Amino acid sequence: xxxxxxxxxxxxxxxxxxxxxxxxxxxxxxxxxxxxxxxxxxxxxxxxxxxxxxxxxxxxxxxxxxxxxxxxxxxxxxxxxxxxxxxxxxxxxxxxxxxxxxxxxxxxxxxxxxxxxxxxxxxxxxxxxxxxxxxxxxxxxxxxxxxxxxxxxxxxxxxxxxxxxxxxxxxxxxxxxxxxxxxxxxxxxxxxxxxxxxxxxxxxxxxxxxxxxxxxxxxxxxxxxxxxxxxxxxxxxxxxxxxxxxxxxxxxxxxxxxxxxxxxxxxxxxxxxxxxxxxxxxxxxxxxxxxxxxxxxxxxxxxxxxxxxxxxxxxxxxxxxxxxxxxxxxxxxxxxxxxxxxxxxxxxxxxxxxxxxxxxxxxxxxxxxxxxxxxxxxxxxxxxxxxxxxxxxxxxxxxxxxxxxxxxxxxxxxxxxxxxxxx
Numbered sequence: 001x002x003x004x005x006x007x008x009x010x011x012x013x014x015x016x017x018x019x020x021x022x023x024x025x026x027x028x029x030x031x032x033x034x035x036x037x038x039x040x041x042x043x044x045x046x047x048x049x050x051x052x053x054x055x056x057x058x059x060x061x062x063x064x065x066x067x068x069x070x071x072x073x074x075x076x077x078x079x080x081x082x083x084x085x086x087x088x089x090x091x092x093x094x095x096x097x098x099x100x101x102x103x104x105x106x107x108x109x110x111x112x113x114x115x116x117x118x119x120x121x122x123x124x125x126x127x128x129x130x131x132x133x134x135x136x137x138x139x140x141x142x143x144x145x146x147x148x149x150x151x152x153x154x155x156x157x158x159x160x161x162x163x164x165x166x167x168x169x170x171x172x173x174x175x176x177x178x179x180x181x182x183x184x185x186x187x188x189x190x191x192x193x194x195x196x197x198x199x200x201x202x203x204x205x206x207x208x209x210x211x212x213x214x215x216x217x218x219x220x221x222x223x224x225x226x227x228x229x230x231x232x233x234x235x236x237x238x239x240x241x242x243x244x245x246x247x248x249x250x251x252x253x254x255x256x257x258x259x260x261x262x263x264x265x266x267x268x269x270x271x272x273x274x275x276x277x278x279x280x281x282x283x284x285x286x287x288x289x290x291x292x293x294x295x296x297x298x299x300x301x302x303x304x305x306x307x308x309x310x311x312x313x314x315x316x317x318x319x320x321x322x323x324x325x326x327x328x329x330x331x332x333x334x335x336x337x338x339x340x341x342x343x344x345x346x347x348x349x350x351x352x353x354x355x356x357x358x359x360x361x362x363x364x365x366x367x368x369x370x371x372x373x374x375x376x377x378x379x380x381x382x383x384x385x386x387x388x389x390x391x392x393x394x395x396x397x398x399x400x401x402x403x404x405x406x407x408x409x410x411x412x413x414x415x416x417x418x419x420x421x422x423x
Contacts, residue, residue: 001025002063003304005041006048006055006079007070008032010331010364010382011289015068016041017360018296018303025304029064031055035373036363036381039354049073056086065089068307072147072286076102091307093265093285097256100263101285104143104152104183111280114255116248118280121185127170130182134162141185143282144169146178150214150226151338153282155187188281190274191418193234194291195244198306201257201264203315204249205306206241208298208322209234210291211418216338218414225338226379229415231328231390232294237276244271244278252283264310293329293362293382298322325358328393329384330401330415334365335408337378345406347373350381352403358386359400375406390419 001024005016013036016028020040033043046054052074059067067083069075069092078095092098099106111118119141124130134140139162144152152175156162169179196207211234216222236244248269256263268284268291296303300321309318334341343365350373353361362384365377383400387393394416401411 001065001304002027002029004029004031004055004059004064004067005033005037005070006031006067006074008034008037008364009070009289010362010379011287011292012070013037013362013364014293014296014360015070015287015303017362018299019068022302022304029058029062031058034363034376035366035368036361038368048079050077052079052082055079056083056088059083059086059088066304066308067091070286070289072098072101072284075285076147089311091265091311093263094261096261097263097265098285099261100252100256100267100283102147103145104282105145105181107283108183108185110255110259114251116251116255116280117278119185119188121183123181123183125181127166130166130170130184131163133184134159134166141187142166142169143183143185144175144179145181145183146175148175148178151224152178153224155224188272188274188279190272192281193236193271193273194230194288195236195249195269195271195278196288196291196295197249197267198310198315199253199263199265199267200310200313200315201253201262202313204245204253205315205318205320206245206249207320208232208295209236210288210294212288212291213412213415216412218412223338225333227288227290227331228333228412229328229330229382230288230290230294231326231393231416231419232291232298233326234419240273240276240278243276244269248278248280290329290331290362290382293360293384294327297327297360297384297386298325323386325386325388326390326393327384327386328390328397328416329362329382330397330411331382332380332401332404332406332409332411334375334378334380335410337410341378342408343374343376344369345375345408347375347380347404347406349403349405353383353400356400358396360384361400361404380406380409390416394420
């Protein structure tokens with residue numbers, strides 16, 4: 001079997017790594033891939049976010065049997081529908097189902113309609129009305145309607161900060177067309193977790209519990225990023241698990257089916273837990289990044305079999321099994337990320353990590369230049385390590401992080417601190 005993985009980040013490196021363990025797979029292709037992925041897959045630098053014709057030609061020319069889509073942009077743009085019409089089996093939700101992530105306005109109105117717990121909100125298409133609302137009600141969480149690479153949620157602390165943020169989004173268009181509409185919602189407080197499931201539209205199989213760290217700085221301060229690290233497992237009590245499944249996951253999948261948007265693929269619910277009650281912060285329609293880098297090293301099952309079962313409606317035949325070990329992933333970022341940053345910085349020590357047991361360096365913004373690895377993005381690499389528990393996994397991960405260096409390298413030093421200090 002030949003498999004195509006679409007995307008070029010740490011999540012896709014983790015997917016390729018896990019898929020490569022299946023002896024049935026003759027070859028893995030990755031578009032566009034990266035320097036780490038190129039060690040286990042054949043990378044093709046072709047357009048994939050909007051123009052899918054090149055992908056269809058690649059699949060036909062190489063005899064590819066199955067495709068796995070990593071990023072949200074091509075999913076929201078309808079890549080699954082397109083490739084399936086060309087005769088390629090694809091894992092991921094349809095364009096209609098992917099709107100759950102593609103539009104914050106749709107998602108919030110959907111949750112309100114089906115009674116799925118989330119923060120109260122208002123939608124605005126004009127900056128003057130949004131600013132007037134802020135001046136009356138005080139600062140709110142500001143979310144752009146469209147995709148913003150995980151950076152489209154702003155948490156201003158004052159009215160002045162909120163007004164400036166609205167002007168930047170709606171007047172200066174810092175997020176482009178994604179900011180034509182915004183959602184202003186009440187700020188939720190509590191413990192944040194990522195609750196991710198795989199579904200074939202009928203059967204639901206939750207993945208291992210995990211928590212990511214979106215803010216740039218220690219203590220969850222600073223601007224939101226695509227994710228600075230993650231750990232698994234994140235504690236979810238049996239009673240909380242039941243509430244999440246019943247009130248959020250099952251209600252969402254039933255509602256989507258009723259809307260004519262049946263969901264097959266990965267459903268990711270970013271949740272805030274307060275007083276034991278879960279509320280939805282956001283929905284994603286794909287594997288999380290960097291959550292995937294913490295989850296897949298713990299998965300005992302063969303990933304290809306799981307994805308094919310979900311795609312073919314046979315997920316009821318699969319029971320997911322997990323290693324008892326904990327996993328911690330720390331993201332090494334370029335200096336200046338998530339704003340302006342430089343590329344082309346030489347990376348020292350990374351290749352040594354590939355030879356270590358229970359350490360998994362998942363490359364993202366990494367390319368090979370004159371036989372050396374150099375930075376090629378904001379989030380450069382996610383280093384994951386396993387340990388018998390969270391404290392040991394933390395120690396092993398940061399021990400591996402200490403072996404890597406590039407100019408301007410930045411990373412959070414408190415990943416998994418919430419698990420170490422649950423109070």
